[in-house]
Amino acid sequence: MTGRTAGAVDEQVIDRLRDAVGARWVRTDAATRRAYARDATPLFDAEPDVVVQPGTTAEVAAVVRIAAAHGVPVVARGAGTNLCAATVATHGGIVLSATRMDRLLEVSEAEQLAVVQPGVTTTALATAAAAAGLLYPPDPGSRAVSTIGGNVATCAGGLRGLKYGVTRNYVLGTEAVLGTGEIIRTGGRLVKDVAGYDLTRLLVGSEGTLAVLTEITVALVPAPPTAGYGVAYFDSLADAGRAVAAVVGAGLVPATLEFLDATCIEAVESHAGLGLDRGAGALLLFGDDGAPAQVDAALATMVTACRDAGARAVTTAPDVATAEDLLAARRCTLPALSRLGSLTVLEDVSVPRPRLAEAVARIGDIARGTGVRVGVFGHAGDGNLHPTAVADGQDPAQVAAVHRTFEQIFQLALDLGGTITGEHGVGAAKLAWLPRRLDPAQLALMRRLKAAFDPAGILNPGKLGS
Template structure:
C-alpha cells in the first residue's frame, strides 16, 4: 500500500491522470509474457520525462518502495512482474525517437519506443539496427536494453549490447548519470553502459539511449534446408561457420515445431522432415549469392534432403515471419507454454538437441525445440498445463536437467531471455556462489535499499518455475 501522503506526492510529480492505483489498472500490470507469474503492484505511474523519473525514484528510495520499470512486458523471465508489489513504472510518455544522426550513424531514443517502429524509421534512411527479438512488434527499446535482447540476426550482428553506445540512467538515489556518447571509443572509467545493459532494471532506470546504427546491407537471400536427421542439421550449422561463413541467420526448427508453425502460418512448410534450417545471408549481392551456394553445398554434404532458396522477398518474408511466430503457434496447443533458452557453444548444438529429446522422453513431456542454432541459442519449449501439478513437477525436473546439461557442455542457463524470477534459482549453476556474491555486491553498492526491481536476478528462495501468486 502506498501511504496517502506519498500518493499525493506522486500525483504532484506526474499529474493525477498518470497515477493509477485502481484495481483494474493494477491488474493490467500484474503480469508479463511469462506464464504463471502474477502479483499486483500498488500503483502504476507513467512519468513524462527524466526529471519526473528521478523525483519518483528519490521518493521510492526514501520510503523503500519497489519500482519495476516496464516497457511492453514481453519478456519471458518474469522480469517485469511486480513480485514484491510497489510501483510499476511505464514509459508510454517517453516513446520518441529523438534523433537519427546519419553522419555519426547513431540514433537517440527514449526507452518506450517500440522496437519495430524504430527499425522502420532507421531503415527509411538506408540504415540498419540489427537486434530483432521475436517480440519486436511489441517490445520496447528500453525493455530490449534491460534484457540485452537478442534475435534472429544475432549470429552475424550481435545483440542489443553491441548497439548501445550511451545511456541516461536514474540511479536508486535519484542521481541522473550519462554514460558513453556518440563515440566509437570511450574508456573514461568503468563501462557502466554495458553493465546496465542486461541488468534487468535492478541497477537503475534507463531514460534515454544512444544507439549505434550500421549501413543497411545491400541485399539479402533466404534458404531452407531440410533434414531427416536432427544431428545432420546441427552438424551443418557448425560446419558452415567452421568454413568461415557467418550468415545473418541460422535458425533451427525441429519437426514438432515445424508442424505447429505450418498449421499456424499456412505457408507450405514441409512437415514430413525431422528438422529444418532457415539460413539467411545479407551483403553485396555477388557475395550473398556466393555464400548461399557454399552453404547449400555444405548442407547437402551434411545430408540435407532438400535445399531451396526462396524465390521472392515475399517467400523469404513468410519464412521469417513463420519462424518468429513459433512461440505464438506453440502456445495454441496447450494451456501453458514454457519456452526456455539454454545456450551452448555452437559446436555442441547436436549434443544439446539430442540430450533435450532424451530428457523430454525420460519425463514423458512434449518438448519442441527451435532457436538460433548459429548462436547455440536453443529454445526448448514445453507444452503443458499448469493445473496438472504432477506434470509440472516433471517439467521442473526436466528443465533443471536441461540447464545442467547446457552448463556441462560449456553453455549457459539463458542466452537472451534474462534471469528475472524464472531463472534466478539456476543462476548459481552458471556463475557459482562467488559470481553471485560479486553481482550482489554490485547490486547493493548501487541500490542499497533494494528498491529497483527487487526479487529479480537473485533467488530469494528455492521456488522455481510456475507458481501463481496473486
C-alpha cells in the first residue's frame, strides 16, 4: 500500500513556494519528507515531495494557487493522528502542515463559542473552554496531540459521543481555502443561520479533499457540574448488549457507554494492571455528567440495568481518581493491544445498536477462521465498534490474513445494515470499499462535488471524491 503516482515537484514550483511563505517554511530534505510519509495508519507510507508550513490564511491560499497552477497535490495535515491514511501523500506533492497556525483566537463565554486556527490541539481548546466554565465535548483518543483542523476534517468522535454527538455537532463556521485558492467563510458565530447551502457541515468529514481549513468556530456548552462513572463485567457481550438495550429503553442518553471484549480486557490488564476482571467476557464502562442528583439517578439506573442483564459484578467509582482509572482502561486499549504484535490495525465499523453483540460474536467467528487475533472495543451506545487486529507485521502471510479478516468484517458490517466507517473516515485506506457502501450515482455525484470545490483536482487526490 505504498505508492506514488506522480513525479517529483519541479524546482520552479519549490521556488514559488519559498517566495510565498518564506524559504525556512518550505522543506524538501529527506528527513522531513520521511517524517511526513506516514500518519497513524499502519501499512500506508508515501513521502511528499515538499513540506510547507504556512503561517497565515493568505499564505495557504498562495500555496494552493501555486499548486493548482502546476497540478501539484496538496495534502493538508494537522497532527497526522488519523487512522484511515487520510493524510498520507499517496500522490506525492505538498504536505501543508498546520503547525504554525496554532493560535486560539477567542473564547466567548457570552456566546459560548471559540474561534481557533486549525493547528490548535483538541486538548488546548478543551482546556481553554474549561477555564471559561464551558465544555468542548468531542474527545478523540488522540486529543492531546490531534488538532481541531484534523478533528473537523475527519468528524472526530470520542467517549462522550452518545450524549453529546461528534465534531459535526459543534462546528459553527469555517474559513477555508478552495482548490482554486479562493478564500470562503462558511457559517459563522450563530447557532441558527440558513443563509445558503450548509457548506460548514459539508466540509466536516471531507478529509481535506474539498478545501483547506484555515479557521474554525466551534460551539461550546456549559460545563456539567459533576460526572460519575461505573464499570460492569459480564460473562458475554450478549449479556452486556442486553444491559445497553435496557439503559436505552429506560430513556437514558448517558454520556458514556463503552465496551471491551475479553481480548481487550486481558490486554489492558497485562499492560496497565488496573485490577480488571480477567475472567470476564465483556466489560461495560458507563458514565454520565450533569447535576449531582441527575448523575446519581443515571448511574443507579445503569447499575440496575447491568445487574438485571446478569452482570458478574458492577461497581461505581467512588471518587474522581477511580473514575479516571476506568476511563484510562478504555483509553489505553489501543496501546495495550499494540504490545501484542508488531502490527496493530485498529478498524472502525458501525452497526445498528441492537446488532452490536451479534456483530462482535461474528467478528470472533471471522477471526477464528482467518487465525488472526482480534480484540473488539468501542462505543456500545451508538453501535460503533473498533475491531483491532494484532499480528507480526514482518510476516507477509499474517499481513495478508489481517487484510482478509477486515474484508470479511467490513462485509459483515454492511450485511448487518451498518457502515464501513463510523468515525475514523475513508482516506486512502477505505476508498476501495466505498463502492460497497454507496451506489454509483452517489459516487459520481461526489466526484462532481469535489470538482466544484477543487476543479484542478489537487486537494488530497486518491482520497474521498476521487
